[in-house]
Amino acid sequence: MYDAGKILLGLIIFLAFATFPFYTNMGKAVAKPDPKLDTPVIQQMKVKQCVESKEFMRAEHMQLLNHWRDAALRRGERLYKGSDGRITEISFQNQCLRCHSNKKKFCDECHSYAAVKPYCWDCHIAPKEAKNEH
Amino acid sequence: MSISRRDFLKLAGISSLGIGFSATDLLWKNRAEAVEYMSSPKGLTAKRWAMVVDLRKFKTEEDYKRVIDACHYIHNVPDFGNLKDEVKWIWTDTFEHVFPFQKNEYLPEGVQEKKAVLFCNHCDNPPCVRVCPTQATFKRKDGIVAQDYHRCIGCRFCMAACPFGSRSFNWRDPRPFIKRLYPKFPTRTKGVVEKCNFCVERLAKGLGPKCVEVSNGGLIFGDLSDPESEVRKILSKHYSLRRKAELGTRPSVFYIIGGDEDA
Numbered sequence: 001m002y003d004a005g006k007i008l009l010g011l012i013i014f015l016a017f018a019t020f021p022f023y024t025n026m027g028k029a030v031a032k033p034d035p036k037l038d039t040p041v042i043q044q045m046k047v048k049q050c051v052e053s054k055e056f057m058r059a060e061h062m063q064l065l066n067h068w069r070d071a072a073l074r075r076g077e078r079l080y081k082g083s084d085g086r087i088t089e090i091s092f093q094n095q096c097l098r099c100h101s102n103k104k105k106f107c108d109e110c111h112s113y114a115a116v117k118p119y120c121w122d123c124h125i126a127p128k129e130a131k132n133e134h
Numbered sequence: 135m136s137i138s139r140r141d142f143l144k145l146a147g148i149s150s151l152g153i154g155f156s157a158t159d160l161l162w163k164n165r166a167e168a169v170e171y172m173s174s175p176k177g178l179t180a181k182r183w184a185m186v187v188d189l190r191k192f193k194t195e196e197d198y199k200r201v202i203d204a205c206h207y208i209h210n211v212p213d214f215g216n217l218k219d220e221v222k223w224i225w226t227d228t229f230e231h232v233f234p235f236q237k238n239e240y241l242p243e244g245v246q247e248k249k250a251v252l253f254c255n256h257c258d259n260p261p262c263v264r265v266c267p268t269q270a271t272f273k274r275k276d277g278i279v280a281q282d283y284h285r286c287i288g289c290r291f292c293m294a295a296c297p298f299g300s301r302s303f304n305w306r307d308p309r310p311f312i313k314r315l316y317p318k319f320p321t322r323t324k325g326v327v328e329k330c331n332f333c334v335e336r337l338a339k340g341l342g343p344k345c346v347e348v349s350n351g352g353l354i355f356g357d358l359s360d361p362e363s364e365v366r367k368i369l370s371k372h373y374s375l376r377r378k379a380e381l382g383t384r385p386s387v388f389y390i391i392g393g394d395e396d397a
Contacts, residue, residue, distance in 0.1 A: 067171075073282050076274060077171040078338050087172075094318055122323035123283060125315060 033113040036105040041098055050099075051082045062118075065092060093124045101127040176340040180357035182258065182277035182386065183332055185343075186365050186374065187251050190392040191352035198226050201251060204348045205330070210321040212308035221302040223330040224253045224345060233375060233389075245391060251353070253345075254279060254300040254330040255377060255385035262292035262301065277358070277386060278332045288325040297378050298385075301329045358386060 001007075042048060050057050052064070071077040072090040080088045089095050100106045103126040111118060137145075173179075192198060202224045205211070211223050226249040230237050237246065256279045262271050263279060270285035271292050293301045307324045315321070319335065322328050332355075333343035346353045356365035365388070374388040 069282075069284060071171040073280065073284075074272065074274075075171065076177075076276075076334070076338065077173050078177075079172040079174055081170040081172065083169060089174075090171075093320055119323070123320040125317055125320065127317075 030113070033110040035107075035109045036102060037100075039099060039101045039106075041101065045099075051080060051086070051088045053083075065096075068092065092120070097124075097127050103127065174338055174340075177338045178340055178342070180276050181359035182357065183256065183337075184277070184356065184358035184365050184386040184388065185253075185256075185332075185346075186354040186356075186368050186388045186390060188352050188354065188368070188390045188392075189248055189250060190390065191350060192248075192251060197350070197352065198249065198251060201345045201349050201353065202226075205253075205345045207314060208316050208319060208344050209331075210308075210312050210316050210319055211328075212304075212311035212321075213313065214306065214308075214311050219305050221304060221308065221328060223328070224251060226250060227252055229391075232377060235380075236375065248391075250389060252298070252300075252377075253387065254332075255298055255383070255387045256330075256332055258384035258386060259382060261295040261297070261383055265291040265295040267291065274334075276337075278334055280331055280334060281327070281329065283320075283322055283326050283328070286326040288327065290327060292327055297381050297383065301327050303327050 037048070052060075057064070068080065068090045069092075071080070078090045080090050082088065097103075103121075107118075107120075110116075205224045206213070206222075209223055212221050214220060229241075229246050229248055229250065232250040232252065256277060258277065260271075260273055260279045263273050266272075267289060268285045268287055270283070270287070271279065271281045273279050288303065290303055293303060304322050304324050304326055308322055312321060333341070333345075336343060341347075342355050343353075346355045354364050354368055356363035358365060360366060368390070369388060372390045372392070374390050376385045376388055379385065
């Protein structure tokens with residue numbers, strides 16, 4: 001084998017880089033996300049229930065938001081009748097965030113954990129930011 | 135005894151079907167059933183929304199400013215403070231620029247000097263919709279030319295296609311340049327085009343456009359397809375102009391110029 005030394009050295013360097021995230025984080029437990037629902041609006045609700053079940057919202061909220069966007073913006077259908085028959089106005093900024101007014105403890109908690117960076121906040125005004133900027 | 139080639143293929147086919155079915159089952163498991171989307175019964179509807187601008191009612195600078203400020207506030211339109219970056223939903227320009235082929239030296243006094251109120255014409259045959267590669271700009275059933283900012287890729291084809299300069303591009307992040315943030319409406323982001331939306335968000339709630347509300351009768355909004363609507367009645371009584379009608383985009387914004395006090 002020609003240049004065995006160089007190749008082996010290269011391989012070792014490559015492996016060191018490739019496995020870097022694993023051995024630096026080994027043994028360290030990252031805190032589990034713990035989204036909070038204790039906003040004033042939710043506290044006052046008699047039945048603490050989002051537009052769909054907790055399980056559905058947890059798994060499918062991104063799809064639901066996309067459907068809401070298309071319904072409201074493209075078809076002008078701004079009312080949503082959920083699977084339990086309740087009717088909600090479709091508006092991310094004025095409906096979703098009215099209850100979930102704690103972006104940091106509700107949205108960011110899981111998004112940061114999962115390293116997801118949704119671009120919602122580029123345009124939609126988060127409740128807390130709006131207060132700070134005034 | 136070992137399995138024959140034919141049997142193996144049969145078995146493989148059946149098991150791949152099985153894998154396919156269980157995958158679709160997984161995908162469907164979390165879906166909500168019986169969901170329905172509806173329009174609000176309170177919302178205003180029309181076959182073709184249109185605006186009449188009665189320029190005779192715009193007399194002072196304040197008349198123009200009030201309309202522009204009201205719109206720009208509730209839609210979070212930024213003010214960059216320079217013409218190059220300008221973002222506008224409602225703006226003004228001189229008679230000569232707005233109606234380039236209508237100008238002559240003998241027009242009634244005051245007409246040439248008069249500024250026109252301008253916004254998106256919500257054309258019936260909108261060139262901006264035709265050129266949009268992502269269908270971010272589209273025409274609604276009620277004639278409003280709307281834009282989905284989520285889908286805008288900032289290619290600016292629509293700006294090139296619009297003969298009226300109704301569209302503005304966000305060259306920079308607009309957030310810091312919004313003096314007073316209106317919390318009920320989103321802002322835009324860097325790299326998207328924006329324009330007047332005929333207040334679709336207000337129409338859905340049963341309210342007319344904000345500019346009309348504060349215009350003291352200078353702006354009239356209504357359904358062009360309804361002969362009994364206010365816009366049709368006004369258009370049937372007064373001679374009106376549309377911007378660059380010869381281009382065939384069929385604008386939905388009409389201008390009543392009026393000479394002296396002929397109203």
